[in-house]
Amino acid sequence: MQTDNRLFDDLVKLVNGAAGTFAGVAREAESGARERVREWIGGLDFVSRDEFEAVKAMAAAARDEADALKARLDALEAKLNPQGNA
Structure with a gap:
């Protein structure tokens, strides 16, 4: 039974790690998109x-x-x- 718990624990750690990585990638993508928009707007004659x-x-x-x-x-x-x- 302990093997099942360990497998479950490993699976939870894997999912948590993937979620953290996904959140980091999402933050990086948003930051990059914001920077590109700022550069694009800055180049316009407003x-x-x-x-x-x-x-x-x-x-x-x-x-x-x-x-x-x-x-x-x-x-x-x-x-x-x-x-x-x-």
Whole structure:
């Protein structure tokens, strides 16, 4: 009967060792995949949120300035041509 227990113990040790090895391989694979994704994303031309917001604010300011200049131009054209003839 003791042989059966020893065989069972050896089998349990084997399974535990395989499970530990499998867990280690899984961690290594996940780590490698994360590193490859970081390298791939790092090579793309993404901008940070701060850079995007700065450019967005600059575009809004330029649009506001263009609208103001258009209004001034329309007013000047109206002064030069009061009847509205083209």
